[in-house]
Amino acid sequence: MSSLVSFLSSLHPSTLISIIFLLFTTGLSLLHILAQFYARYKLHKPIRVLKEYVGVSILKPLVGIDPNLENNLRTFFHIDYPKYELLFCVHDNEDISIPVVKKLMKEFPLIDAQLFIGGEDVGLNPKVNNMMPAYRKSKYPLILISDSGIRMRNDALTDMVGWMGENTALVTQVPFCYDREEWGPSLEQMYFGTSHARIYLVGNMLNFVCSTGMSSMIKKKALEECGGMGKFGDFLAEDYFFGVELTKRGWGCALASLPALQNNGSVTAESFDARACRWTKLRLAMLPHIIIVEPLQDWLVNSIILSLSMWTVTGVNPLLVSLIHTLFWFTSDYSLFKSVHGGPMPITLTRFLLLWLRREILASRVYKNAICYPDISWRKGTYRLDWGGRIKTRPNNHD
């Protein structure tokens, strides 16, 4: 040990830093490989018949409409599950999603569905406030929080309930997207099937809390142990803190086999960047220790630091290293995307490459914007977070 320390301290600082970067990149490469194996092992498995079909209350927080809202919501009326209720939530009487919800409720009178208007002021997180009345009225032991842009396959609820073991309190779907042809939605799908899926899958596999709440099922009894949903009203990333508090109390988190199908009808490349930027701001506030790691784990920055480090330590041509690194990274991402998607590839290899380059090259700009402009604009409000993730500024709406 002491000889290792004296060896390291004898190195030139640039060599030492290069060795650290090389170790980091080796770790990242391992992450790529683990993600691919885990995706193949875990995702798109046949849905099992359940011993017991525990009742599920599905909470649908809505704000306004997008061109796909009606079709997305319609999929929830077609779910193949014997015991569930749909609880739609809107902030106010003027919300233009109300007629859409009412139309569907009329069309499917046999489905147990209710609309909650007005929310409840339990904190500064508008999504939590919006869901509170429905949460209080929910009648089943399992709660599914399902964001407005999600489509549900008719067997997806059975899949999620199937992963809710006795000691499990949180089951999430890997965030992914429904197939769409336009550039913006394809960009979103490519990102969720590669960079995001890599961390999300390996994080879950290694039991890191990284719960994203767009389609997450929670045992109500366990959430009540944590103080109930209202307890999370002061955090903008309520989904992450659900995971933190539940695991603190010894509950397990699991991944469903079917990915979440986001299908918002108004996604553009710009709105995708803005969303990625908002999420980065959330992570930076909640987990400041990943500030340095986050940009280093994107392809372009990683390729540059790897090739320079290799050159410093071994003298190998940086262009050659960068080329091999890029080939490995791209083929790993392509393969991961295929596994997360599960069916025939929805886009050509060339289009995938263009989308991939677009996302990877601009990733640093998104990160820079997140650092430079910490205010978080989300739907109708603007928020500022304290270190740790608590909201410190009251939003300018929904008061």
Ligand SMILES: CCCCCCCC/C=C\CCCCCCCC(=O)N[C@@H](CO[C@@H]1OC[C@@H](O)[C@H](O)[C@H]1O)[C@H](O)/C=C/CCCCCCCCCCCCC
């Ligand atoms: C040598 C290897 C080093 C690896 C280092 C990895 C460093 C991590 C870097 C990047 C993280 C990538 C992204 C992970 C997924 C997070 C997505 C996210 O930010 N989601 C947030 C937003 O969700 C919406 O928020 C509002 C809510 O109402 C909506 O419904 C939500 O959908 C979400 O709030 C936060 C989730 C948790 C973030 C935790 C990130 C921790 C990542 C650590 C994982 C480490 C795995 C390392 C394995 C070795």
Ligand SMILES: O=c1ccn([C@@H]2O[C@H](COP(=O)(O)OP(=O)(O)O)[C@@H](O)[C@H]2O)c(=O)[nH]1
């Ligand atoms: O003021 C708000 C903002 C969001 N939401 C709901 O929170 C969920 C997630 O919102 P969004 O899709 O904007 O979040 P993202 O996934 O982009 O973080 C959606 O169901 C929204 O309807 C809400 O109820 N009130």
